[in-house]
Each structure stands twice: as structure tokens, then as C-alpha cells.
Amino acid sequence: MGRAPCCDKSNVKKGPWSPEEDSKLKFYIEKHGTGSNWLTLPQKIGLKRCGKSCRLRWLNYLRPNLRHGGFSEEEDNIICSLYISIGSRWSVIAAQLPGRTDNDIKNYWNTRLKKKLLWKHRKEQQQALSNGGNNRAVKKESNRESRSDSLSFVPENSTHHEQLYNWQQMPMLPLQPLPYTNQSPSFNNEDSIKKFLRRFYDDNYHPTLDGLLNHHEFSNGIYKEQVHMVSSSACISNSNINNNEVQYSQTGQYGFDLVQGQGSTFTSSIEEVVSTNTNNYPQRLDGLEFFYGEDIINNKIMGSSSTSCSQSSNWGETNTQIYHHHPLVSSNYQVQGLIQETHNNVFLQKFSYREMQ
DNA sequence: AATGCTCGCAACCGCGGGCAA
DNA sequence: ATTGCCCGCGGTTGCGAGCAT
Numbered sequence: 001m002g003r004a005p006c007c008d009k010s011n012v013k014k015g016p017w018s019p020e021e022d023s024k025l026k027f028y029i030e031k032h033g034t035g036s037n038w039l040t041l042p043q044k045i046g047l048k049r050c051g052k053s054c055r056l057r058w059l060n061y062l063r064p065n066l067r068h069g070g071f072s073e074e075e076d077n078i079i080c081s082l083y084i085s086i087g088s089r090w091s092v093i094a095a096q097l098p099g100r101t102d103n104d105i106k107n108y109w110n111t112r113l114k115k116k117l118l119w120k121h122r123k124e125q126q127q128a129l130s131n132g133g134n135n136r137a138v139k140k141e142s143n144r145e146s147r148s149d150s151l152s153f154v155p156e157n158s159t160h161h162e163q164l165y166n167w168q169q170m171p172m173l174p175l176q177p178l179p180y181t182n183q184s185p186s187f188n189n190e191d192s193i194k195k196f197l198r199r200f201y202d203d204n205y206h207p208t209l210d211g212l213l214n215h216h217e218f219s220n221g222i223y224k225e226q227v228h229m230v231s232s233s234a235c236i237s238n239s240n241i242n243n244n245e246v247q248y249s250q251t252g253q254y255g256f257d258l259v260q261g262q263g264s265t266f267t268s269s270i271e272e273v274v275s276t277n278t279n280n281y282p283q284r285l286d287g288l289e290f291f292y293g294e295d296i297i298n299n300k301i302m303g304s305s306s307t308s309c310s311q312s313s314n315w316g317e318t319n320t321q322i323y324h325h326h327p328l329v330s331s332n333y334q335v336q337g338l339i340q341e342t343h344n345n346v347f348l349q350k351f352s353y354r355e356m357q
Numbered sequence: 358a359a360t361g362c363t364c365g366c367a368a369c370c371g372c373g374g375g376c377a378a
Numbered sequence: 379a380t381t382g383c384c385c386g387c388g389g390t391t392g393c394g395a396g397c398a399t
Contacts, residue, residue, distance in 0.1 A: 016367075016393085039384070055385080056368065068366095091387060103367080106388075111365055 007039065007050045014050075017057055021047060025054055026062045034058075060101045067099035071108055079105060079113060 028045045035041060039051035047054065060066075071079075075097055082093045090102035090109075097105065 014369075037384080050369090052370085052385085053368075059386095060367075088388070102387075107366055 009050075011048065012042075012050045012053070013048045014053070017061075021049065022057070022062060025058060029058055029062075056103075060103045065099055066101065068104060071113075075100070076113060076116075079109060080117075083109070 024045050038055040042049045042054050090106045094100050094102040094105050
């Protein structure tokens with residue numbers, strides 16, 4: 001006994017949507033909403049489509065504020081780090097990337113991002129071989145990947161934004177040299193991909209957190225300031241609130257210290273840090289919205305999921321807290337701030353610190 | 358110019374979970 | 379507690395555009 005079909009399959013249209021169908025669906029939903037029943041919706045509109053097909057079309061294509069293509073470097077990093085943390089839960093990953101659909105991210109991962117990582121891995125292998133190896137097969141494959149990469153990510157008429165796709169221009173994490181192996185990494189399953197990805201992030205992978213530290217660096221010649229984001233599956237929901245992450249983060253919580261150093265006074269909030277860096281290194285702020293939140297970059301409050309973080313602000317609401325003195329940081333570093341957020345059941349930690357040079 | 362191949366993306370499909378009766 | 383229905387997710391497929399031969 002199979003499941004009863006959701007609609008009369010012989011009486012519904014399949015395949016690409018016509019502009020007329022799109023406008024019918026869009027017009028109706030914008031005016032009346034979905035009526036919380038997708039299956040009956042096509043009949044109301046007069047569309048010969050399955051309700052599920054309507055839902056998919058609306059969510060993935062027609063609904064407002066969607067972005068297609070043009071994934072940024074930061075989005076790449078978020079996708080990679082979340083993939084490591086939580087696997088192929090595309091809807092959860094999509095929830096962290098405004099305007100992106102789970103379908104888009106899934107396609108992007110399967111068709112480009114995975115290959116991009118593989119290509120980089122192979123390039124490193126080839127470099128390791130450069131002293132002695134002259135493997136024609138590797139060379140041929142490498143040429144093919146290079147060509148493919150240049151066409152896919154850095155077209156000749158690309159804009160600055162598009163050029164962010166060029167691996168060589170990406171501010172990569174410090175990489176461990178990869179030992180040469182005759183075998184390319186196999187991407188047969190999720191675990192092998194995660195394992196492979198971690199090779200790129202070994203320096204920044206934190207076993208206790210089971211998370212990835214996304215890494216951005218500012219340097220003014222005196223101090224090095226590093227900003228990390230941790231996404232962790234270990235604290236995936238509030239029910240795990242007692243695990244190590246939260247417990248140790250609670251030492252010295254709430255607020256920031258003023259930190260003195262080499263004639264400079266560090267500011268007391270990330271908001272001010274952003275402001276400082278905007279003045280000194282405005283070019284490095286581009287694309288950091290994912291870390292600070294659009295509201296901070298734009299100096300305005302846009303929503304509840306990401307909040308500004310001044311000391312006296314309304315930070316305590318629901319899932320967001322500020323901490324300092326993160327135990328990961330040694331005496332050579334001074335923590336600037338730590339933010340913990342929960343977005344759609346994904347736990348995120350963001351912290352910044354400065355390295356005393 | 359014609360044909361075959363590859364790639365990217367939109368859409369489909371089946372299944373599991375949640376919820377109400 | 380059980381059943382049926384719907385929603386949403388993730389894996390898969392099919393098609394069209396662009397590229398290689």
C-alpha cells in the first residue's frame with residue numbers, strides 16, 4: 001500500500017512555469033496569502049498545477065527579496081562551516097543567508113562549491129609534486145580544472161564582486177601543508193566531504209566546540225585583530241544549553257573591558273570596533289555584514305535576529321548574549337567580544353580578539 | 358556548421374514529521 | 379493511541395544553454 005497521491009497526476013501540468021502561471025500565482029498570494037493550504041490553492045487560482053509545485057515555485061522563485069547566483073566569499077565560508085557543523089541541512093543553512101533558498105544553496109554546493117574545494121586541493125597536490133612529479137594525467141586534469149574555474153568564477157568582464165570567487169584572491173585560512181597522495185579525496189558521502197573540508201580549516205577547527213572558526217583579520221601595524229565565527233552542532237538547540245560551550249562562556253560574561261595597549265585605547269563594544277575599523281580600513285569591512293550584522297554596518301536596527309551590540313543595549317533578548325574573556329584566547333590575545341546567537345536552531349558564536357604584537 | 362557532451366539550474370518526487378480529529 | 383492529511387525537506391531528474399570536437 002503506497003501513499004495516496006496529493007493530486008490527480010494525470011490532470012496537472014508539469015515542467016517549467018509560464019510567465020502567465022507565475023503572475024497568476026504571485027498576484028493571488030500577494031493578495032490573499034496561501035490560505036495555509038497549498039493543495040487547494042491551485043484550484044482557487046485556476047492553475048492546473050500540483051499544490052506542491054505551486055509552493056515550490058513561490059518559495060524558490062516568486063517570493064520577494066530573493067537573490068539568485070552571485071554567492072559571495074563570505075557566503076561560501078558560511079555554507080562550508082555550516083556544512084561541516086550540521087551537514088546537508090540546506091534549509092537551516094539557507095536560514096543563515098538572507099535571500100537565499102535551500103534549493104539554491106543545495107545546487108550551488110553540488111555544482112560549484114564542492115568542485116572549488118576539490119580544485120584547490122588538487123592545485124596544492126600539484127605544488128607538492130612540482131619538484132619531481134610530472135604526471136601527465138594530473139597535469140591534464142589540472143588544466144581542465146583551471147580553465148573551468150576561470151570561466152566559472154572570474155569571467156573577463158567580471159565585476160569586483162564576482163572576482164571574489166577567485167580562490168587566489170580569497171583571504172584563505174592558514175593551511176596545513178597537505179601530504180601528497182595519489183588519491184583525490186572521494187566525495188562519496190557527507191562524512192568524507194566534512195573530513196576533507198576540515199583539512200582546510202585544521203588550524204581553526206576547534207574540537208571542543210566541534211565547530212569552525214571563520215577567520216578575518218585586520219592589522220594596523222600595531223595590533224592584529226582577528227574575528228571568528230563558530231558554528232556548532234554541539235549546541236544546536238536550547239536543550240543543550242548546559243554543554244561546555246555555554247558553561248565556560250559564562251565566565252566574565254556581559255559587557256566588554258576597556259583594554260589598554262601601546263598608546264591606544266581599545267573600544268568597549270564591537271559597534272565601536274567596527275566604527276574604528278571603518279575609519280582605518282574601510283576596504284576590509286566590505287562583506288563583513290555576516291559577522292557584524294547589517295544593522296551594525298549600516299548603523300541601524302533591521303530586525304530581531306541580529307542585534308547591535310553596545311554595552312547598554314537590549315542585547316539580552318532571547319538568544320543573544322555578549323561575553324568576553326573567552327578561554328580559547330591565550331595571554332597573547334585580548335578578547336574584544338563574543339556574541340552567541342541562535343538562528344533557527346543553529347547555534348552561532350562570533351568573537352573577536354586582538355593579538356598583541 | 359553539425360553533432361555530441363557537460364554543466365547548471367529549475368522542478369519533481371518520495372518520505373518523515375507534525376498536527377488535528 | 380491511532381489515523382489521515384498536509385507541509386517541508388533533501389535527493390534526484392530533466393532540460394536547455396554553452397562549449398568542445
